[in-house]
Amino acid sequence: MTGIKTTGEKKLMLFSGRAHPELAEEVAHQLGVGLVPTKAFDFANGEIYVRFQESARGADCFLIQSHTAPINKWIMEQLIMIDALKRASARSITVIIPSYGYARQDKKHRGREPISARLVADMLKCAGADRILTVDLHTDQIQGFF
Template identity: 55%
Template sequence: MDNSSYAIFSGSSNVALSKEVASFLGRNLGAVNITRFSDGEIYVRIEESVRGKDIFLIQSTSSPVNERLMELLIMVDAFKRASVSSINVIIPYFCYARQDRKVRGREPISAKLVANLIERAGVDRVIGIDFHTGQIQGFFDILVDHLTAIPVFDAYLKSNFELDNLV
């Protein structure tokens, strides 16, 4: 991928992680203004030209989940209206994942609803990390990459702790 053909942006959920990812790739985070109107509504403005670029947006939907989710959806809409080539979202924590099936009658499958909202907003690809359950991938009709951090934790534990004496 041509270095100028993509841009990395962050929502407000985990700017530190986003900066680390961008730095690792030798990039700066894209400029975005995220504020609130006086009634609490989210306002987003992309502060640089992104026309024709592949966008990688890092936004966890962790607490407060509804705020983070709406921010993600509004950012995606801003990118769509800025004529980007593609929108790829990296979601370290996928909200409503525990509601992945009906346990009793008259319950929603909220994880499927969130997947639908993300798709309808205009996302082309989702990169998730350690979904609550693997079946969440099947809730999407777009490309989904489900990554796991378990091998990284495993290697870290093995190299930094004496596991023979683990209690």
């Protein structure tokens, strides 16, 4: 069984994307919990499927996913996982991103350029993330995007 319990109810559940499972396993080991078993695969056309093997209803959920190469795939997988947790009635969803994707694109240098770091922040929020925990922000101004 995964998760930390108090008074018979799950309080903390730890989930991992496929970007860097070794990191998530080490975090789980340090916390003394197991990772929630997750079924995740790519369809032939590149779409991503994710399903958690345990209920997250009423739990404080922590989702670890690094934004490494292929960055767009791992960001999309994380968004799908956040949405799955939201639809599973998680009490809270904390997204742990050791390396925040698109962090270097945090301002416009010239006209007609996107602020991609803001777009990623908006997508995480829209998907249902309550909190973001990250280690590597390119600049402090990215905090303002949340």
